[in-house]
Amino acid sequence: MKHLLSAASALSILAAASLAHAEEKTAWRLFVSDQAASVVHAIDAQTGERLASFDTKAPASLYRSDSGRTVFAVQGKGDTVAVISSGIAFGDHGDHGDISVEAPRLLDVSFDGKKPSHVVDHGGDIALFFDGEGKVRIVDEANVLEGKPAIREVATAAPHHGVAIAMGDHVLATEPNFEKPDELPVGITVTDRSGAKVGDINTCPDLHGEASSGNLIAIACAKGLLIAREQAGKPAIDFLPYDATLPAGKSTTLVGGRGLQYFLGNYGPSAVVLIDPKAKEAFRLIDLPTRRVHFVVDPIRAKYAYVFTEDGNLQRIDVVAGKIDAALKLTEPYSMDGHWSEPRPRIAVAGDRIIVSDPLRSVLHTVDASTFERTADIAVEGKPFNLVAVGGSGETH
């Protein structure tokens, strides 16, 4: 996908000359869940047209797969995970990429279990974690698209708020806190295909937050990060302690850089931290003007990440310079006071546009990613909340 996008401009120049029957096509779709209603809307990101709406059992959190072919609608209060085919798929043909665009559809497969929480895609093996059972169900995206069930299950020792990552023949899953089961996990346990534990527990008290960037996975702990990678067919896990120069705090949410290998984490209510595990100075703290609402990385323009702050501004972060380099007012203030799940903006990047949901005004704001200026709003009924973007460019035949 990454290569496909970076090759898009070259492909557009050459397609007409070399492949008279091939055309360049760009398609981006937004999948938007409602903060209160049990529905997911599919919207054409370029025209704003609503393509479809899918009813769910409960309000959903959305996760897109790495390939973008599927969107997982996690319904913690509905005890199920529904899967939507985005309708956009890419075929890599070495010297060019093809795009296929069909109608989005709700797949005839769902994964039921108590309190599903996190979805993590690692190389097409997607791990669904069910807090209420302490179980992981590993699904294969290609199978899911054909309506097939989970390929395997891994049980942890007890129900807890956890996460799992499939890594080849192994699964990394959180180890619950036995003494205080309602508290956060205390580490990561690795199991092999037979379900046998591999090695000792990788200690990680107060574990919350996971992301991947390239071949690295980061997992946030109270005092630093576990950094996992595949080495000679097995997971290798190291601990990266927070730098002593950082103020007191920790990350509990991580996102992984695309194009550049780094992680961006929250750190206290009014800051984010850039984490480069390979650098001598692995942590760079970036203070924000107000409290943070949501943050994402730009998967296309590797240099940028975005943070929405409660003053209604979208902050653009230059991850190379390690600082905010632009801000754009988009909404009225959204206070972080109150329950975590109250309606507040979320961000997604769809090609050359940044999309920010504004649930209290029932719109999606769009921003030109190159000029960082506002463009047209997209109206969405209800309280558009969680959103993901899927798409790219390729040839059609």
Added chain:
Amino acid sequence: MLRKIGFASAMSVITLSSIWSASASAEPMKVVASFSIIGDFAQNVGGDRIELTTLVGSDGDAHVYEPSPADAVSMSKANVVLVNGLNFEGFLKRLVEASATKASVVELTKGIEPLKMQEDEHGHGEASGHGHDHGEFDPHAFQSISNAKVYVKNIADAFCAADAAGCDTYKANAEAYTAKLDAEDAEVKAAVASIPEEKRTIITSHDAFGYFEHAYGLTFLAPEGISTEAEASAADVAALIKQVRDDKASAIFVENITNPRLVEQIAGETGIKVGGTLYSDALSKADGPASTYIDMMKNNISTIKAAISGS
């Protein structure tokens, strides 16, 4: 071919650079090399006139390397950036964009005669149903020492263009190093000549030795493609095992940058003993047997020769 032209187009944009002047500063010229072999060439040519940063270090795999923000910072401060080209560094375009570097980005394969990929022989073409993301040509040109001499000349030219005051030094260094390369080239040729012709077929993890094969007359078979990112399918492995038996391969080797499991599987199924580690796309760490390019070539040919002699 589409990808290659696209890359060249990007390069033509990013090589519009400002020229750094050594006379304007007592600081050494800042040079970024994309991977360890190029870094070694650059240090031999630049000596103490340059401050070298190597992105993909020892035992690192440039095919799958993920650059970091710190790499972008190094790139942004560089006066000269040295790369292999021929789509070897898949990360380069996005790193150049993220860093907004004004440095010259010099493709060191300029002037060599590129070899076309030989995928079809190994079933890696589109027809096999898993087309891979690489260009028309094999990028591992540094595996021929005569090509390495072209790399060195290109580096000297790039350094002269960026730092005219040091040009005589760069040229002298390049000349001295080229003499060492010539000696090593003769050594490799003599070693290959001592191997019976019927024993000159060997197996490695990925297709990194096409130029070595072309220059020195050994035949290399590999289960993976040109890029380590392209995993071999079960059909590829089965076809290779058949070919190994038909061609009576003499030895099999792991590489320092790839997972040895596939090679070990083939060794197990064919009865050929793993003959050691070859250094394909990266040097070893300083305390290893291939910490310089010349040591890498010495290590590889001696490892090959020893394994075949013992087979």
